[in-house]
Amino acid sequence: MQPLTEVVSRTVVLRERNIDTDQIIPARFLTTTERKGLGKHAFNDWRSLPDGSPNPEFPFNRAENIGARILVAGRNFGCGSSREHAPWALTDLGLRAVISAEIADIFRSNALKSGLLPIVLDEAIVDELLEQPGVELRIDVAQRSVTLPDGRRVQFPLDAFAQTCLLEGVDQLGFLLKQSPAISQFEQQRQTQEFRHAS
Template identity: 60%
Template sequence: MEPIKFIETKTVVLPRENVDTDQIIPARFLKVTDKKGLGKVLFCDWRYEAGGAPKPDFVLNRPEAAGCRVLVAGDNFGCGSSREHAPWALVDYGFQAVVSTRIADIFRNNALKNGLLPVVLDPESVRKLLAAPGAQVRIDVAAQTVGLPDGSSAKFPIDAFSKYCLLNGVDELGFLLDQEASIAAYEAKRP
């Protein structure tokens, strides 16, 4: 994983509520174990016609979405099943953070383990972001703040361990491996 300290980008706005993991990545794409390539099927049923042509009115198919690394969504993002492929697809597409008023617990945990920052903000801050598609934002992971388009900022919660992992670009296994010397020293002192 790459460290995430700051995210400075324009936003993509998906003002839908209760976006479940089957909408993020339909079940027919869950047969793979490789994360690469899942970004092209992100929101597949909303993004493409039955024949595979892109729907021009879907937000990710618009030119202004190119290069945006923050997705702002309606309430209750990532609900539904626990598929880890959902954050894989978002990260493979290029997103580094998802912002909502509520993010489902299992999705949030899967996102954090895969280098995707789930940002829960107060309803007024999310309303401001939803009303300003393409707005420039700055997320500071260490300070746990999002700089909003009107110049204000909003705080978001994140547990200390997940914050450490994101800031240092390590997952849980990487964290344990980084402790190898301390573990060996401890074990060497045991009778």
């Protein structure tokens, strides 16, 4: 996982509400535990027309959205099943942050473990962004803030542990492994103390 300290990018917008994880990555693409390559299937059934050709109206198929790293979506993003493949597909697509007025709890947890930053903002601000696709935003993970196109800076909630993991580019297991020297030192000190008491 790459450290995530800042995201400066144009936005790509999906105005739909209640975008569930089966729409993000349809179940038929869940036959792998590899993250790489899932991005090509993200929003698969929306990106393609019935004949299999690309839907030119779908935002992720439009040339102006190539390289966008911030998705702004309608309320209740990531609802449905708990599949980890959903944030994997979005990160493989190139996204580093999702902004919505409401993000499903399980999706939010899986996203943070995958290096994808789920940001919940006030609905009025999200509505503004939904009506202005392609604007540039600056996300500062250390400050937990989003700088809007007009210069306003708004805060978003992010717990301290998740923030640390994002800034250091580690998941929960990676964070624990980084503590190995301190854990080993503690165990050694404890064994020494127990030996002294036993003597």
